[in-house]
Amino acid sequence: MATDYDSPRKTDEELHEESLEELKARRADAKSGQVDVDEEEEAQNIELPGADLSGEELAVRVVPKQDNEFTCSKCFLIHHSSQLARGQGASAVCRDCA
Numbered sequence: 001m002a003t004d005y006d007s008p009r010k011t012d013e014e015l016h017e018e019s020l021e022e023l024k025a026r027r028a029d030a031k032s033g034q035v036d037v038d039e040e041e042e043a044q045n046i047e048l049p050g051a052d053l054s055g056e057e058l059a060v061r062v063v064p065k066q067d068n069e070f071t072c073s074k075c076f077l078i079h080h081s082s083q084l085a086r087g088q089g090a091s092a093v094c095r096d097c098a
Helices: 012-030 039-045
Strands: 069-071 078-080 084-086
Touching: none
Parallel strands: none
Antiparallel strands: 069 078
């Protein structure tokens, strides 16, 4: 924002009066009777086009854990054996959790 340095400056008293006027205006706005709307509640009532997936079926092929994979004992994700930081079997920990 550009500043005009040649314009007359306001004194402290003028700034104080201006801020009082702004506070009075805000108080009047607060008492206007306008009800605050809960944005989260409003968002729940909005239905997006194509959002109804109740008739859809999800077809995913589940592959069992392979011999070269392990389950991390901290994050419980299955990782390739190259991601093993320490431990064996049930106490194995991946590099991300180490």
